[in-house]
Amino acid sequence: MDPIDAERLREDLERLVRIPSIAFDGHPRAPLDEAAALVKELLPGSRYVDVPGEAPSVYAEYGEPGTGPTVLLYAHYDVQPAPTEGWESDPFEPTLRGNRLYGRGAADDKSGVVGHLAALRAYDFKPPVHTKVLIEGSEENGRQRILEVVDAQPDLMRADLLVIADGGNWKLGEPTLCTTLRGHGKLTVTLRTLENALHSGMFGGAAPDALLALVRLLATLHDDDGNVAVKGLSDSTWAGADLPEPDFRRQAGVLDGVSLIGGGSVADRLWASHAVSVLGLDAPAVEGAGNIVIPVARAKVAVRIPQGADPVDSMDAVERHLRAHTPWGAALDIEVEPASSPLALEADAAAARALEAAYGKPVAVMGSGGSIPLVARLAEVYPEAKIVLWGAQDSDAAQIHAANESVDLTELEAIARTHALLLQQLAESEG
Structure with missing residues (x-):
């Protein structure tokens, strides 16, 4: 495994952030197709997967089936709308301030896309275990039509371990495994x-x-x-x-003098x-x-x-x-x-080892107050699979869905390294 190429990581992210790939009604389709084409370009040998009524997903496979467990790496290239009010810079012109790169999608979830890319590039796209990649183009709009693909092509995303790079650590630099979704x-x-x-x-x-x-x-x-x-x-x-x-x-940005609501921790x-x-x-x-x-x-x-x-x-x-x-x-x-079901995620041992090795400190086990319908559906379709939810969307300053969204580049590099180390851990465990 080669070191993570931090310069290429940032370059890939900046190219993606410049594309206003908003998958909501009232926004043009062309930027979504442009973002999909760029992801396809960056993933050698990849292909489009049609999603009914939406921009395509991009799919690739690397490594030989049967060489250890099969891993699926998931992220999405579409983003939330970005009204300019409140932004300190153009939301679709990546801007570096300190160690944070600002722009719509810099964290949610183009950071997940480039994190997967960097990990695979560390193996020259020849990972030590069979690895699938699916990058979605319509996660944010809530229509969840990727679920139709899961139902129609269940083998496409079938894997022993599903890695969903659409989350983050509870605090910058503090490695976190999420074990529940509401x-x-x-x-x-x-x-x-x-x-x-x-x-x-x-x-x-x-x-x-x-x-x-x-x-x-x-x-x-x-x-x-x-x-x-x-x-x-x-x-x-x-x-x-x-x-x-x-x-x-x-x-959360709670104002001074304002109490939190509710009781308990x-x-x-x-x-x-x-x-x-x-x-x-x-x-x-x-x-x-x-x-x-x-x-x-x-x-x-x-x-x-x-x-x-x-x-x-x-x-x-x-x-x-x-x-x-x-x-x-x-x-x-x-x-x-109707409500989606809450979900319990097993704290995978290989994922915990990879996080600890990448960050050099113990891993915190926490939950998520959010809900990701795709994850719940994947758990139903692939009940034997383990699911890992993590990413570079730290809770300190990422500001996902809000003005001045950003990602810490050190955190992004650490998550990319975590992805690469996870593939290595799985190969070594199988051996």
């Missing part, structure tokens, strides 16, 4: 109180306002301390490493408990708002479901709560988007 469901809640809007001077004070009713209803989801107040939810405690509150406050709240959030509200904008009593209001509510809880039971409990607490007899309509 499930994720949503409810769209619509309240109606009036046949039509009314003049607030003539009717306000007696006519029930739908937006006020909705605000009151949403407020019942938590108690005064911010604990989820829905009966029938099954929470637990986190048995792995804790996340220190000062680190969490810094990473930070790890309990993030990885072992339900979380309920309001994702959006349909209501008149402040700018230009009229003097009206509002007849209808709508909200989207998200529910994160921890390991050990049943996603159907959890969503049912939240729906029951909303129906039981609707104020003033308002007409309530709820559309439920």
Whole structure:
């Protein structure tokens, strides 16, 4: 195994970041095809995999089948939209400040793409174990049409170890293995109180306002301390490493004097408990708002479901709560988007050894409050496979999905080295 080529690693990342490969409606298709073509160019012998209605994925295989376990390396080249507000530099012109490279996708998840590339390049694309690579082009938009490919071509991604490079360490420079993902469901809640809007001077004070009713209803989801107040939810405690509150406050950007919500350790709240959030509200904008009593209001509510809880039971409990607490007899309509199942990931020994060797320090075992539907589906389709979730998206400053997204180049090099060492560990274990 050769050393990781840090200069080429950065060069590959900069080339990818310059391409605005946004896979959302309303954005052009051409940059996605350009990014796919570049990934295909960088992966010798690769080919496109058609994904229904989306930009193609790129697939390659290296090493001989039967030479130890088969490994699948996954990442995605598509990115979130990047409104320029808040950015200190052009989001699609990679910019180096200190040791961090800034740009949309620099962390999520073009860092995963180039990390895989660098690891394979360290073996001159002749890894010591059979290695598959799949780089997706439509992960961010939520449509998850890659799952149709998994179902239609189950052998394509079949492997003994699935390495998902779409995560990060709990803190910069602190090697982390993720062992749980929460499930994720949503409810769209619509309240109606009036046949039509009314003049607030003539009717306000007696006519029930739908937006006020909705605000009151949403407020019942938590108690005064911010604990989820829905009966029938099954929470637990986190048995792995804790996340220190000062680190969490810094990473989350919690303002001075503002308390965290909920009780128990930070790890309990993030990885072992339900979380309920309001994702959006349909209501008149402040700018230009009229003097009206509002007849209808709508909200989207998200529910994160921890390991050990049943996603159907959890969503049912939240729906029951909303129906039981609707104020003033308002007409309530709820559309439920079924929740994905929470997932437990075995802390793979070879992956832990590779992380420890790359970083030179012990590995922390933590969870993820997020949900990755592809990972849950892969676990269903390949129940015997082990799954590793890691990457260069550190929690300190990566700012994924936000303005000034960035990746620490030292962290990226360490993750690339981890990928390469993992292939070596697997070959040695087989031997």
